[in-house]
Amino acid sequence: MAAVFIHHTDTPNDYACADVPRTLRNLYTGQTRDQRWGDLGYNFLVDKCGTIYEGRAGGADRPVIGSHTIGFNQGTAGIAAIGTFGKGTPVPAAMEHAIAALAAWKLSLRGIDPTSKVRLTSTNDKSRYAKGTSAAFDAISGHRDGYATDCPGEALFARLPAIRAMAAGLQGRSPRASSGAELPTALQSLHRGSQ
Template identity: 55%
Template sequence: MWLRRTAVCVMAVPLALLVFRDAPVRLAAPDSATAKPTDAAAAQRPRIVSRAQWHADESLVREHAVYTGTVKAVFVHHTGHTNGYDCADAPEMLRAMEEAHVRGEGWDDIGYNFVVDRCGTVYEGRAGGVGRSVRGAHTTGFNAHSVGIAALGTFGPGVPVPKALLEGIAKVGAWKLDPSVDPRGVVRMVSTNDDSRYRRGEVVYLHAVAGHRDTFSTYCPGEALYAQLPAIRAEMARLRARDR
């Protein structure tokens, strides 16, 4: 397995922006009441465009999928693409991204577990089975027991975030997150890599639905999308309540 395991959102930003605007969110350890599992059920599985349907190049995949068990956290990303694309072109964009991740970055497959386009369509990312807990290459130090969901586009300050895209992220996130985890709560995670914001072995408490920047020095998922994380958490909770 390749050692470097984080997908870098393709967006250049000044160092000052990374330092001052992307400071890690350090949450206090929850008390016993907050830490109790919820009684919410997992949401229904959304429609997902499979790798076969978007014609992923399976010959590029270098290793078999690795499985990590229950999904405790959702990490939201953006891919760095321009936002004016036609949604019909999303499969072609995914094929180019797969090649960039494997041949350009040296990973064994596309980094994200799922990708959502601006029309709200959910695409299978990394191979291994959408119903299983596949370890991705999206969030250094926290790829295990998590799912990486990437928004196809770039969402810097002031960029409108399509409602359909937010709903698509919430749908797949509500389905994948373990039913015992409240999407509006916090979770205990352990860093596995010193290249993250946290030392290897360090215990941290993160939002169950977090942004890439919360664990890595990056602008991802962009100011506009990061600001929508509370709305995504609320929508995930609503979907679970509806499907209970």
Template identity: 55%
Template structure:
């Protein structure tokens, strides 16, 4: 979860605990991150707003993307923003998040692989190509072979919008399908050391998990966490399971 340093900030676990610095690798060409509908792995690719479309500041990015072997699991987060934002303002919010992650926290790029807003729009987060297994900076100890999806908002006492939950289902059905993963399945991940799980410990998790499943935090908020079962079911149906 992420929070700008403003008077609107809510109490959340600092993201400084959550990430490692990436190593440089070859960057993808723009054609490999093109936004277009397609069907792969049994589920259609949802519409995704590219970094170019939300005007990410590529000059801020310190290192090119690092790629891992696969996307075997997804961790869902909330960002801690107030829930009454205007969806038209989301590109500006993402640019502020990118700047905070890079200049404020000293990371290489925005931490999440994807961001979803309350209107159900999906945004490309960390650079490297939306079809690729890009190492994110979202869940301490479990960044490798996973991806992070952050929903803009705070869901400790407020239900997430149905459109946002539906977007999670569509995105996970498509992306997990690229790597042959069942959204309703389980996966065993080896912790890199998260505080909640010591380094080297094998942990059995849902393929679609909440941030709190891998790290000691309230994120993604109990109201969003309680909707993950529905997201798993819808995601699996979209895969034809």
């Protein structure tokens, strides 16, 4: 996995974290019945309390191909923030930290620095780049970087530099960093189940 694309679900923000499973069921129904994707498009979803959910089935530590960024699903993971993050909408700190920790871990599986640039090749003319075109992306990019959309919203998109820096710190790539990127606690049980 060479890169992570950050999304928002474009759903209400006034949810209680205990009610997130219902939101996930609604998203699943919309994407499987209405979009006919066979599963959730996102590899992971994160709520405002910082809880990480596995989206598309197949194993949290495996290179499961999602359906999240047209033209750039192969070799990437899609992480969706549950909510809508238009201009001026605060992004909860717990959500930001969970996204950074998850991205740090996924990118560390391939030794990728979250603050680096990566090259991806478009597989679909409907992306921002013609099929077969190679383009440079941040290792942690917004959905809009690869596809013509407002996703992940102005507020969350503006936080991506901070999320990249936090992820790099969690990988041990800054002076004040921890000793490496480990599987986020919220995903440890998923990882054990996939072994």
